[in-house]
Amino acid sequence: MKSTTNPTEMGGNIAVTVTGSPTLSIWVLISVCSRLSEVMRTRSLRKLQVSIFWVKKLEGLFLVTRELG
Structure with missing residues (x-):
């Protein structure tokens, strides 16, 4: 891992x-x-959330979490 x-x-x-x-x-x-590169270019929180959802649903092998500082 x-x-x-x-x-x-x-x-x-x-x-x-x-x-x-x-x-x-x-x-x-x-x-x-x-x-993530696409998200960082647009700096859109909505796109970040959509990307995390996409990763979880399509791959099913990773855990993606966003930790606020």
């Missing part, structure tokens, strides 16, 4: 925990990072 935290420009951070095969984990992290 790997855990990594990506800082955002919205005063918090997003913790991503990945389990499963290494190949799938890498693919998932790339997908999450591209979603």
Whole structure:
């Protein structure tokens, strides 16, 4: 199990925990990072929430949480 935290420009951070095969984990992290990049460009909280929902529903292998600072 790997855990990594990506800082955002919205005063918090997003913790991503990945389990499963290494190949799938890498693919998932790339997908999450591209979603986060889109969110950070628009700086939209709504898009952040939608992205978290998308990750949970589509992959089912990670836990994505947003911790307010």
